[in-house]
Amino acid sequence: MEPNSKRRKTAEPDGASSWEVQPVLSEQESQGIRLMPVYAAPVLDKKETCRLVKEVSAVYPLSDYPHLKRIRACLSVGSPHPLEIILCLASLNGEQAGLRSLTELFPSGQVDLCGLGKPFLAQVPACAPLTRPQYEEAVLHWPVSFHENKRITQALKGCLFSPLEKAAMQNHMELAIHTAQQGARQGMEPVGAAVVDPATGRVLAVGHDCRGGSNPLLHAAMVCIDLVAHSHGGGAYSYKDHPACTFLHVDNNAQHPPLGDGLPYICTGYDMYLTREPCMMCAMALVHSRIQRVFYGTPSPHGALGTAHHIHSRRDLNHRYEVFRGILEDQCKRLARLSDHKESG
């Protein structure tokens, strides 16, 4: 470790430190909730509720919005009516002409309007919440059902990983940081990466960004993917000019689970540690390589995972990987200073 990191006030003697690992969720999971307008009305007589729900639902089913509860308890304590009911969807901008009345909404008398108050417009969540924060935001507007993904909730609370796992993550990121520093000494972009087989804990490859050399596309992730290929007897580039880029020789048959169809998805089941969020090319290269998880230290303004695009979690791509950020974030951020004299990128 570099001397300056020992001086960090947050560093603790047992190796634990102040960093926190956060999941990088899909675009749908990380965005705020979207609202849509509906017609709702007070239920003036609680005893009519059951019948009203049945009759209104028959005329205006909400089958595309199964997350929405039809009824909510009134928000204000002093409300003259106890409940409110969703009548139907309202058009996004078609209501300027004025609110429609109950008889306009139910012109053919399919609903006995007894017990319903004057309709009003309400904003309700347009989609089912996918995460607890989304759920908590959604219910401020209207009650919704929520099928909680416990793993995501745990990850958001920062308690998905045990202290032992976090210690291993820190070790692996320290390797990536160290390699980035070695690369920077060669005048390379200070970005490092490591590939680990989580099943055995073995480090298969460590590498640094080589784009400052003869090939501008040799970003750290591309280097590490190729080093893993080398470790399995393949590989496209030579690293003799970059001695800090190394790989472990793996006995192909014994060490790696049989690859699906004998196809070279050589990173299947592996984790990659990256000091910085990868760019679009690298994020997609990790899709092609079938990486299992990516851990990055610090976001990049040009990143294609958490910062924008969410390449790891797009439903229209045939492979998805889990992403976590924040491992040794401060140290990873500090790497950028090694290239402050250069153009960032």
Added chain:
Amino acid sequence: MEAAKRWRVSAGESEAWMDRAVHMAKDALENGEVPVGCLMVYNNEIVGKGRNEVNETKNATRHAEMVAIDQVLDWCQQHKKKPEEVFTHTVLYVTVEPCIMCAAALRMMKIPLVVYGCQNERFGGCGSVLNISSATLTDTGEPFQCIAGYRSEEAVEMLKTFYRQENPNAPKSKVRKKEFSK
């Protein structure tokens, strides 16, 4: 504002180079390889000729375009040319739409124009899945122009044939298992 920088090739020129690319893809198919043809043309000269090398390198990123970019870099070194000068005047002819990764790489190399055959529905980076070629992306070179559709039916047909050979239920051929991961 980009209009002045737009790269122009005549339709005849495009067709001639695409014919060569389709021919390459046919050769690849006959050899049991991923049927993609890919040419980098600079000053009317082929400076890169990529084929999919995913299987032999065990590196899933070795798409034909990435291989061709490396060849152009080598060519620049041999001919003592600045890569930036060469790539900004090079046209890529490829039988299949470049994937998202390759499209990002082509941007970073500042290739001005890509002429391609058929769409890449699974990974396409020039509109099929994402529009990397024209998107606003920071620190990822420049957008490039695309001309699509040259001999696309043939390109699709070759890929289908390749898949059929790959299908384990199809009659066994001597062809070694290869993947298509354009």
